[in-house]
Amino acid sequence: MIEYTEQYFRGLDLWSLWVDQAFVNASADGLRNFYLYSLSDECEKCPYTRIHEIKSEYDETNIIELDVAHRLYFRVFERNLGKYAYDNDSFVCQFDGNLGEFGVYDLRIKDNGTTTCELETAKEPVSIYLPFLTIALIALTLISLVVGGKYLARRIRRIEPQLTPGSPSSTQNDIKKNARLRSVDTFRGIAITLMIFVNSGGGHYWWIEHATWNGLHIADLVFPWFLFIMGVCIPISIRSQLSKNIPRVSILQTITIRSLKLFLIGLCLNSISGPAMSDLRIFGVLQRFGIAYFVVSTIHLYCYKENEQFVNPVCARNVDIFRLWRHWLIVGILTLVYLIIIFFVPAPGCPSGYFGPGGKHFMGIYSNCTGGIAGYIDRMILGDKHLYQHPTARYLYDAQSFDPEGPFGCLPTTLQVLLGLQCGVLIITYTNAVSRIRRLASWGVALGLLGGILCSFSKNDGWIPVNKNLWSVSYVLVTGSLAFFLLLICFILIDVKHYWSGAPFLFAGMNAIILYVGHTVFHKMLPWHWNIGRMNTHFMLMLEALWNTIMWNIIAYILYKKNVFYSL
Structure with a gap:
């Protein structure tokens, strides 16, 4: 089936997603919470926008639904900066991803002295252009059949107009001035x-x-x-x-x-x-x-x-x-x-x-x-x-x-x-x-x-x-x-x-x-x-x-x- 995906993957209901959406399963090692901000490639000269607080312990709230119609860029901060984060705000890591529809991705934030972020594909997205x-x-096939059928019908019935010696040429360049185009x-x-x-x-x-x-x-x-x-x-x-x-x-x-x-x-x-x-x-x-x-x-x-x-x-x-x-x-x-x-x-x-x-x-x-x-x-x-x-x-x-x-x-x-x-x-x-x-x-x-x-x-x-x-x-x-x-x-x-x-x-x-x-x-x-x-x-x-x-x-x-x- 075109653009089909199984309904459940690791307990996530993929059929609940809307078109051009994907799941991100975020997790953080250590004792601190982190804040995930994103920036769409479509948004020109914009700050990063807060999308989720990633809690240190496992929590179902760490499952994030994202709109992935455009390429996304991410930054992770160790404190809540409000709705927007700007270029002069310090972040612990940044990454980008060309995420796809109905894909499932694992985001792991490792906090072992040096904070690192890894985004991995757990389930491949579907092809949206298929x-x-x-x-x-x-x-195109239907159009070809219709056009071909009409052509064959004309050939069989021999209804092509025949030019007589005194008739105007079918390739004439002048078009009647008042003719409706x-x-x-x-x-x-x-x-x-x-x-x-x-x-x-x-x-x-x-x-x-x-x-x-x-x-x-x-x-x-x-x-x-x-x-x-x-x-x-x-x-x-x-x-x-x-x-x-x-x-x-x-x-x-x-x-x-x-x-x-x-x-x-x-x-x-x-x-x-x-x-x-x-x-x-x-x-x-x-x-x-x-x-x-x-x-x-x-x-x-x-x-x-x-x-x-x-x-x-x-x-x-x-x-x-x-x-x-x-x-x-x-x-x-x-x-x-x-x-x-x-x-x-x-x-x-x-x-x-x-x-x-x-x-x-x-x-x-x-x-x-x-x-x-x-x-x-x-x-x-x-x-x-x-x-x-x-x-x-x-x-x-x-x-x-x-x-x-x-x-x-x-x-x-x-x-x-x-x-x-x-x-x-x-x-x-x-x-x-x-x-x-x-x-x-x-x-x-x-x-x-x-x-x-x-x-x-x-x-x-x-x-x-x-x-x-x-x-x-x-x-x-x-x-x-x-x-x-x-x-x-x-x-x-x-x-x-x-x-x-x-x-x-x-x-x-x-x-x-x-x-x-x-x-x-x-x-x-x-x-x-x-x-x-x-x-x-x-x-x-x-x-x-x-x-x-x-x-x-x-x-x-x-x-x-x-x-x-x-x-x-």
């Missing part, structure tokens, strides 16, 4: 499918879940990709409305109503656990969608001139960019204001330029500075009780409440949507497939390099680290780069070469808002979610997450077949 690889292989809907479908999967737990793998503070994990790609593809559709939608001679005032009214709908739906979803107004979270994913959509759509409605011509040859060759110079100016000012504030305006009791997680970060000297000035502004606008109470940094860093979708972060979010809008204008301006491919690739490379320079191609050591919580500029650029590349791949495979229809993601992309609201409302309800047994392994958690994701994709397929499509 379930992931197994499920991936099963999925299936790659755009497929991109949106990939984003919503990935969102459902990670919101279902993603198998509880740390690299799938959101990064604790700095860094980029799979879950951190979903939201910016949604904003990007929303930006792609803005110029296409507004162009279509203007071509029907709809007044700009009426279009602005439609934009405003849609933005309010997004905000209000998001607010209602925040009350799903109970509509207590005293601590209702005000902002969220859809709320930020609504604000960013309103700002960028309004800018495009009144600033874009599709027939604007340029004499300068550089401008003429890049007309899709220079027709948006007003957009870039306005959003550039908003982004500059954001950067000036986070770098030069200090929050009370915090230094200027600090945008760390607070808590025990930097050895706890900025414990009340979670998010720096960004967190402070959000707390002043909304109040602490109306922020998100379970940020990723709260448990590892002992940080304050912090809202990753708070109001201040809306400023750089407009840049994310503008990148998508730039992509949409590129698609409208250039109908030649080769031109689109070159420009999509160029944007992907340029944004990736610029984002990498800002973060110094590192997790924590750059000028502006990649940070989803703060929606840092480097985060916008890096995720924007990946969005350009993903859309490029979809465009080539689906709209140019016709190797792929976009299924099954195409169906999800056509009803993304239904899937988003639905998977939020019916979270933890049958038949989408279930609990079988202890649900304490990556394998079972991955199965449940995949089941939920597949169920919603089946619903999307049924809606697609019935021609039921809903958009705000």
